[in-house]
Every structure is written in C-alpha cells, then in structure tokens.
Amino acid sequence: MLDPKLLRESPDLVRAAIAKKHLSVDVDAILALDADWRNQLQLVEALRGQQKAANTDMAKLPKGSPEFIAKVQEMTAVSAQAKEADVALKDVADRLKQALMTLPNIPHASVPEGRTPEENVVFSTWGSCEGLSPDAKAHWEIAGFEKLFDFARGAKVTGAGFPFYIGDGARIVRALLQFFIEEDGKAGYVEVNPPIFVNAASATATGQLPDKEGQMYEAVADGFYAVPTAEVPLTNFFRDEILDEAALPVKRCAYTPCFRREAGSYGKDVRGLNRLHQFDKVELLKWVHPSTSYAELDALRDDAENLLRLLGLPYRVLLMCGGDLGFSQAKKYDIEVWSAGQKRWLEVSSCSNFETFQARRAQIRFRGKDGKPELVHTINGSGLAVPRVLAALLENNLQADGRVKIPTALVPYFGKEYLTFA
C-alpha cells in the first residue's frame, strides 16, 4: 500500500509509477474519493466534538433537572445525525481503502523501462554452459527418473504436482535444504521454523489477500491458508510491532514447504519438477533501515547467487523492467539457473525490495532518532527453491553411466558423490 499522503501531495509521482509499470489506474477518481473522505471525516469529528462537550456539561447537571432533560432531547437529534454521518464515513473510507490498494509501489529510478519479460535486462551471468552436454536430457527423460520422483503415485494419493521423492530423490532434497540453510546461516540469516498455515490477517498483510486468494490452499473450517512461501509467516512475525533501530537490519531465513494451486497454468513449462503444487524452499528475509535498503537488496541477491556458485550451476541475473516488476515491488532481480536438458533458464529466486509497501500494510516500524516510529523497508528472496535447482543439477551433472555427480560442496550433506537412479 502506498502512503496516502504521497498520492495527495505528489499525484504525478504516482501517475509516473503506474505508467512505468504499464498499469492503468484512475488516479483522479482516487483523489476525488480522498477529498470526499476528508470532508466526511471533518463532519463526523465536529459532531463528535459536540457530543463530547455536551457530555461534560451533562455530567455536572442533576439527573432529573429540566436542563438535563432538555439536553438529552437536544443531543438525541445530534446523536442520530452523528450515527448517520458515521455510516457514510465508513462507506467512503472503505471505498477509499480499496481504491488505494489498487495503486502499485513506485519503481526505483534504476528500474529499466519496458513492458514485457523480453525487455528485462540481463544484469549478470555466471558460469559457462560449454562443458555441458549438447544432448543433455530433460530431467524427466532421464532413465529411472520416475523411481526417485514418483509423480504417478503422488497424483493417486493427492493430485498432480504432489510428487513422492524416494531414496536418493528424497536424500537430495534433504541435502539441498540443509546446505541452503547452513550457508544462509553463515551469511548471517537466523534460521526460523515458522507455521505453515497462516490466518487471513497475515495473508492480507503480505498481499496474498484479497487478490491472490485463488492461488492458496485453504483450511476452510479454521480460516487458515497453507503458505505459498515462507515470506508470509516470516514477514508477519513483526506485524504491528515497533523494532529497535539498533537491531536493524534483522536477517532471517526459513525453510517451509510451499503450497500453490497454480490455477490456470499448463503446458510444457510445468513438466517434471518445473512447477509443483507443493515444493520446498528456503526464503531469505530482511527488515532494514530505509537508508540502506538498496545495498541490502544487492547483498541478499549475492547471498542467493552464492548458493548456485557453490553448486557450480551456471546462472544469470535479470533486472526486471517496469512492466514485469510486479505490483508491490520497487525493484526486483530474478536469478535463473541454466537447465542443460531443457535448454532454458529456470527461475530459482526472485529478490525484491518492497521499500515501505509491505511494511505499511503490516505496520512494521522502528523507532528513529527523533523518537518517532518509522516504517522499515522489507527485502526478500529465495535462497533457494529446491525443485528447479534440482532439475538443473540432474540435467547438468548427468554422467555417461547414468549417474549424477554431486557438487563437491553438497557431498557432505548428501553423504556420497553420486546419485543413482537404480
């Protein structure tokens, strides 16, 4: 959510942001609504003031006195008026709030212009694809794949996109998770094991509700939502709290399974491990001082990149253009790993600075030097998502003998040097 004052005082800044993100929002209508709201608010406050003053007077009058009775009669009318005005105020306030929710975050000046994903800028690349086999197989075509990654049984037991991981398949997932968490810990992120169901208030604070409701699995009886990412419980940890300025930046990481309905997606992009309804991911999250947030974003991105470097998996970093940035992000990098078999880049992390956009919704603040609470900036990104890293690992490291060579850094976690499909 944007600061309503920003809209009021610099509507052109908001218009420019909408244009850069290639969205279409009627700013003038929201400004008009805001003016209505303020008028109505003043009316209500004037009436309340009247009631309050009368209340003080009446407290001093004898209960049954003629003056008292006259006051009651007078204030009955005011009370009715106040109630009516209050209903009208709530109505305008609701509509204004909803309208404000349609305003996207302001993109940072360093965000490139552009409308489509093709216009994202390649920010950096690491590693070489040359050593990789030109006729590498997509991971689902590797002989014995279904013995370790059983999608058919998963579909029987639950549904499509809920695979079983078996033997070395389960082992490699566990090894990757442990490796990620350990490395993230070395980079200064405190490990957190959060709830994987959240309530509606939490899902609203991070923006899953109301817009993306259809993307979450829901425990209807209790009003809980299965987390689509650890970002949700992690960010909400400090919801409605005021942090100590000296404690910033707060850096945390969390592993959770992630649940996404992925309604409407289909086609070859979703084959194998590319897109699942349940997958494992370690999320990195920082609550930072506004003055340092862009340096902290770059640092977080590098922390995520480092995991791929340690695994020896080639990747590139995209700087998202305005049109592909997303509604609530001020700046975003995507990290994509090279998948030798599919001959395409797979997104494994998306590192974003939300500035105060999330913090305002979630009311996460710190106390500044002058003693006044100020909103923090929030930054997050994956570090990393398992299935696509695993897909690249299987495809890139497949040996002629049908085994997969485990990267040196991962061997201590996996416990052996090769993964076998037997």
Place this chain on the structure above:
RNA sequence: GGAGGGGUGGCAGAGUGGUCGAAUGCGCAUGAUUGGAAAUCAUGUGUUGGCGCAAGCCAACCGGGGGUUCGAAUCCCCCCCCCUCCGCCA
C-alpha cells in the same frame, strides 16, 4: 472438546455508565542537588488521523467487531487470544 478465570498505556496494576486517554507504582527523558554517582525532588513521557505556514487545535484508540444509551474502558451479543482444571493425544 468441556468448565471456570482473564485481556487496560513500555511494564505492573486501579477503574463497573458521565468531569477518564485513563489513578498509583516501576521504567524512561530532562532539570535541580552532588566532586561524580546512588538516593531524593521537580517537570515531562503513547499511537493514529484530520485541520493549520506554524505555535497549535480537534477527533479516534482500554484484545477485535457489532449493539444498547443523550453519553460506554465500564452494560449486552459474536469472535480471537492467554491462564487454571478435566478430557483427548504425537
């Protein structure tokens, strides 16, 4: 799941219909005192929103939402959370 007791400012804790944004204590800040500190004394000390160039003025907030009333921290209803006991259980 059942029964009972609770949720008030940074913390503790009063307040059971009006003069209550809320006593008192602790904490914190500033000042006085002191060679310095402790102790003591004095003053101050929440958040949000609106109006205003500003000083400031006004309104809201006593777990959340609704209701009764001229008026609600206080009465009624619903929900959430915490504690105690019982049941169940990894």
